[in-house]
Amino acid sequence: MSTTAIPTGTKWWSGGKSPFNVSYGKVMMWYFLMSDAFTFGAFLISYGTIRFSVNHWADPNHVFNAFPFAGHANLPLAFVSLMTFILIFSSVTMVLAVHEGHKMNRKGVEKFMLLTILGGIAFLSCQAWEWTHLITGDHAVLVNGQIEHWGTTVSKNPWGPEVLFNGKEIATPGPIAFGGYFFGITGFHGFHVFSGVIINITMYIKTKLGHFDQRGHYEMIEKAGLYWHFVDLVWVFVFLCFYLV
């Protein structure tokens, strides 16, 4: 079998060959990712529905304006941009690992898989910091005429509309759904990143042990790569729905 251009007029559906021209494992990975896309899509659309149905929603530029070691500096979008670029870059190292795999270059695959794993761990660390910062936050909220100090959790939302109280502007409790959607969706995505890192570590070990050289191809790296790019793809939409708009 040689690399030839596919002749026009190939009868894909006449039997004797796969109409998709890829291995069974890769077709099934694509179908899994498609179903996963519907899961994430359903979560995000549900979030959008609730957000559209209320008069006030938390302003992301106020909720996500912190940066590690920057104290109380107001830096909207900064930290999440860092997380986005980490994930884009780890996507690039992943596709480079797949490329080295096509060339049967074991050392190259090892190098780029390692970089991808590090990118994934860096992203997870960022998310851990962000969650901790939100949950342990301390925001003054006016509840039944009393000032309370709340963090952002699945049951508390200190980012409601502001009212005047004793001559000062103070926030009131916002829709309770905010924390549930934020932690639920970014948590589900973070869990995908986590399992992606585990899969990538497994692939790195298998590469190091020479399993793919023995097999004669690096298709497992391609399949792990599909999963990893999907994680990046979902983040693009989480970034849009929670932080940008």
Add this chain to the structure above:
Amino acid sequence: MSQHYENPEITFQPDHSGGTSRIWKIFWVLSALTIIELALGYFLYLKHGHLGYTTVLTTKCVIAILTIAKAYYIVSVFMHLGDEVRNLIMTIVVPLVLFVWFIIAFLSDGNSWKNLRNTDGGSRPNKMEQVEKAPTENETHH
């Protein structure tokens, strides 16, 4: 040395002889699109309260379109779907068209709930929201 392995499911081996220049090109495209998105996000932040409803909505739509462009590049180049045969592309992309109606139907339903909430027939907005709504006029969309 390039990989060649016998697999009955693969009739035509794809060409893997290319270099990495395309990968890096797409990396720069994705970075540029992200930076434009962030610039528009900062624009909305800095001008918050001074922009009309249409301007805010248009900017948010532009950001959403840029996001879809990023998704296209990731799927087409990084996931190599663009290099696969048409049959595989169609079996993945066509079902995703359901999202178009999915988004329109649910978001307009959410919007309808908000409108009902703010009428006499529905559960009216609580006093806090009415107080809040008085000074700022465009609380209809966030």
